[in-house]
Amino acid sequence: MSETxxxxxxxxxxxxxxxxxxxxxxxxxxxxxxxxxxxxxxMGLIGPNGSGKTTTIKLIMNLLKKDRGEIKVFxxxxxxxxxxxKNKIGFVYDENHYYGVLTIEQMKKIxxxxxxxxxxxxxxxxxxxFDLNPKQKIDKLSKGMKxxxxxxxxxxxxxxxxxLDEPTSGLDPVFRNELLEILYFLMQDExxxxxxxxxxxxxxxxxxxxxxxxxxxxxxxxxxKDQVLERFSLVKGPNYLLDSSLEKQFIGLRKSSVGxxxxxxxxxxxxxxxxxxxIVERPTLDEIMIYLVNRTRMGVR
Amino acid sequence: xxxxxxxxxxxxxxxxxxxxxxxxxxxxxxxxxPGIAGVQLLLGVYxxxxxxxxxxFKYNGEIMINSLPINRKEIVLAKYLSxxxxxxxxxxxxxxxxxxxxxxxxxxxxxxxxxxxxxxGIVVLLLSxxxxxxxxxxxxxxxxxxxxxxxxxxxxxxGLIGAMGQLIKIPAGxxxxxxxxxxxxxxxxxxxxxxxxxxxxxxxxMVLLVLSFKVSVRIYKNKDF
Amino acid sequence: xxxxxxxxxxEPIYQQIINQIKTLILAGDLTEGEMLPxxxxxxxxxxxxxxxxxxxxxxxxxxxxxxSVPGKGSxxxxxxxxxxxxxKRKQIEEMLKDVVKESRLLxxxxxxxxEILKNVYDDMTPAK
Numbered sequence: 174m175s176e177t178x179x180x181x182x183x184x185x186x187x188x189x190x191x192x193x194x195x196x197x198x199x200x201x202x203x204x205x206x207x208x209x210x211x212x213x214x215x216m217g218l219i220g221p222n223g224s225g226k227t228t229t230i231k232l233i234m235n236l237l238k239k240d241r242g243e244i245k246v247f248x249x250x251x252x253x254x255x256x257x258x259k260n261k262i263g264f265v266y267d268e269n270h271y272y273g274v275l276t277i278e279q280m281k282k283i284x285x286x287x288x289x290x291x292x293x294x295x296x297x298x299x300x301x302x303f304d305l306n307p308k309q310k311i312d313k314l315s316k317g318m319k320x321x322x323x324x325x326x327x328x329x330x331x332x333x334x335x336x337l338d339e340p341t342s343g344l345d346p347v348f349r350n351e352l353l354e355i356l357y358f359l360m361q362d363e364x365x366x367x368x369x370x371x372x373x374x375x376x377x378x379x380x381x382x383x384x385x386x387x388x389x390x391x392x393x394x395x396x397x398k399d400q401v402l403e404r405f406s407l408v409k410g411p412n413y414l415l416d417s418s419l420e421k422q423f424i425g426l427r428k429s430s431v432g433x434x435x436x437x438x439x440x441x442x443x444x445x446x447x448x449x450x451x452i453v454e455r456p457t458l459d460e461i462m463i464y465l466v467n468r469t470r471m472g473v474r
Numbered sequence: 475x476x477x478x479x480x481x482x483x484x485x486x487x488x489x490x491x492x493x494x495x496x497x498x499x500x501x502x503x504x505x506x507x508p509g510i511a512g513v514q515l516l517l518g519v520y521x522x523x524x525x526x527x528x529x530x531f532k533y534n535g536e537i538m539i540n541s542l543p544i545n546r547k548e549i550v551l552a553k554y555l556s557x558x559x560x561x562x563x564x565x566x567x568x569x570x571x572x573x574x575x576x577x578x579x580x581x582x583x584x585x586x587x588x589x590x591x592x593x594x595g596i597v598v599l600l601l602s603x604x605x606x607x608x609x610x611x612x613x614x615x616x617x618x619x620x621x622x623x624x625x626x627x628x629x630x631x632x633g634l635i636g637a638m639g640q641l642i643k644i645p646a647g648x649x650x651x652x653x654x655x656x657x658x659x660x661x662x663x664x665x666x667x668x669x670x671x672x673x674x675x676x677x678x679x680m681v682l683l684v685l686s687f688k689v690s691v692r693i694y695k696n697k698d699f
Numbered sequence: 700x701x702x703x704x705x706x707x708x709x710e711p712i713y714q715q716i717i718n719q720i721k722t723l724i725l726a727g728d729l730t731e732g733e734m735l736p737x738x739x740x741x742x743x744x745x746x747x748x749x750x751x752x753x754x755x756x757x758x759x760x761x762x763x764x765x766x767s768v769p770g771k772g773s774x775x776x777x778x779x780x781x782x783x784x785x786x787k788r789k790q791i792e793e794m795l796k797d798v799v800k801e802s803r804l805l806x807x808x809x810x811x812x813x814e815i816l817k818n819v820y821d822d823m824t825p826a827k
Contacts, residue, residue: 235540270534272481272529283481
């Protein structure tokens with residue numbers, strides 16, 4: 174089910190280009206990761222925990238050294254032109270790596286001058302909007318506030334690529350909604366792009382334009398989100414309908430005493446007569462991910 | 475890059491040890507014996523360096539720093555320069571304070587400009603040796619495991635100082651040795667060596683630091699976070 | 700302009716947008732030359748992907764309901780309303796032809812066909 178990259182239309186509008194990326198660890202291997210992101214769009218990176226999402230992001234940011242492959246950001250090599258690229262990248266990570274013993278104000282004094290286009294006015298605006306006290310020690314902030322602080326920093330230097338790695342894990346739906354609002358607002362500017370990695374796919378159901386699904390270090394697919402949701406169907410029906418030919422059409426099946434539920438990418442193959450007796454629904458990203466992951470786990474490709 | 479040094483300085487605010495230490499050093503040591511004062515400065519830099527590194531470790535700050543628009547060479551340079559900055563800060567306290575005590579004829583203080591020059595010379599050498607050993611180890615082994623490296627280099631340095639300390643007690647001229655090196659060393663420790671020696675110490679120190687820097691950069695460039 | 704979409708209905712979202720905008724235009728709620736929200740604004744307001752709104756607008760443009768001016772936005776096109784309504788009627792007529800053909804196979808009378816039509820209509824009308 175691997176998919177060739179649908180985004181590589183206009184090279185100059187590509188903010189992120191990853192080609193054949195590979196990294197070898199003793200217990201895990203990321204291999205042949207390929208996908209791109211054009212400016213003006215949001216790419217969701219989904220996959221179960223440990224699938225390689227964070228590794229991919231670290232490789233983009235050159236926090237890890239790649240073993241194979243090519244990464245271009247804004248058309249530039251991500252290692253050779255590291256500084257120039259990072260000037261225009263805003264990052265929000267899962268763990269807050271700021272120096273907790275310092276205050277927000279102090280941390281800003283260190284980081285802000287390192288960026289070429291720091292917008293102090295905008296930063297202050299975000300602090301106010303997020304209700305953050307600049308004199309507060311970062312240690313004393315709640316997880317949500319730390320993430321908001323990271324966000325304020327990431328958005329205050331005219332970044333064109335915003336990279337978020339699990340920014341909402343451990344945070345309540347209210348905050349997740351606030352974050353989405355902010356991202357929607359950002360995307361009014363068609364020169365920006367967002368790479369959003371998460372295992373909470375409901376966050377992406379709405380805003381993502383593209384989805385790249387990574388599992389066990391490999392890209393399972395990278396497509397337009399709408400196409401992904403249209404390609405798969407969630408089918409539910411009575412057990413007696415199941416025979417070996419029908420079962421073959423399913424990527425995954427969940428059988429219970431009161432019926433079955435399955436994911437299929439081949440809805441057309443099932444006869445209309447059969448379909449009459451079943452319920453066909455659009456699956457959520459979660460469901461797609463669950464079925465695909467379980468299929469791989471069982472050794473079926 | 476200077477901002478990274480600022481970061482290291484900002485986290486020092488709560489470094490009690492250095493404050494206590496600097497207070498203790500207030501005794502015009504520089505004039506009593508430039509050698510001992512040099513060691514005191516070294517200890518001061520050691521405290522500050524370890525303290526800053528402990529915070530880098532605690533918060534895993536390198537991940538954030540490396541995500542900023544800065545390259546790895548600059549990050550390493552900032553660490554080396556920060557050690558020098560610490561030394562300068564301590565000197566800015568020790569030197570004027572000693573001079574004032576001297577001017578007020580605090581008992582036991584001898585020497586003058588020579589003492590300062592001697593002190594500086596010793597500082598440059600000791601600091602260079604210490605930093606040149608510790609920092610590459612720090613980058614190679616990480617914060618936790620490099621701490622023993624600190625102690626080892628300290629032992630080595632103190633051992634040398636101790637040995638040299640014995641020589642202080644022997645006034646120049648009476649040292650029955652043809653070893654020019656030892657004579658020069660004694661001259662330095664007692665505060666009246668010639669400028670050439672100091673120049674040599676400076677050069678050796680610089681060379682050590684540059685070599686160490688190159689090694690550290692190579693190690694750091696290959697690090698994965 | 701009000702657009703309400705349902706994520707549950709099973710109908711693709713871009714299709715819902717197309718249909719609703721078409722209805723608004725045909726009913727006169729959106730007048731000729733009126734500017735539509737940008738695809739990004741619409742995406743934000745409906746909380747959906749920009750690609751979805753883009754697709755809807757592209758389809759509407761293809762069917763000549765709207766036109767786009769690069770750099771400015773999308774606008775309601777001059778509608779030949781009567782022609783459109785006439786077209787739609789013709790389409791419905793064709794569909795009814797099929798219905799009659801099928802019904803004849805079962806020998807249904809006009810009254811029976813009308814009864815079925817009434818039932819279907821009632822079923823599709825949301826209860827008040």
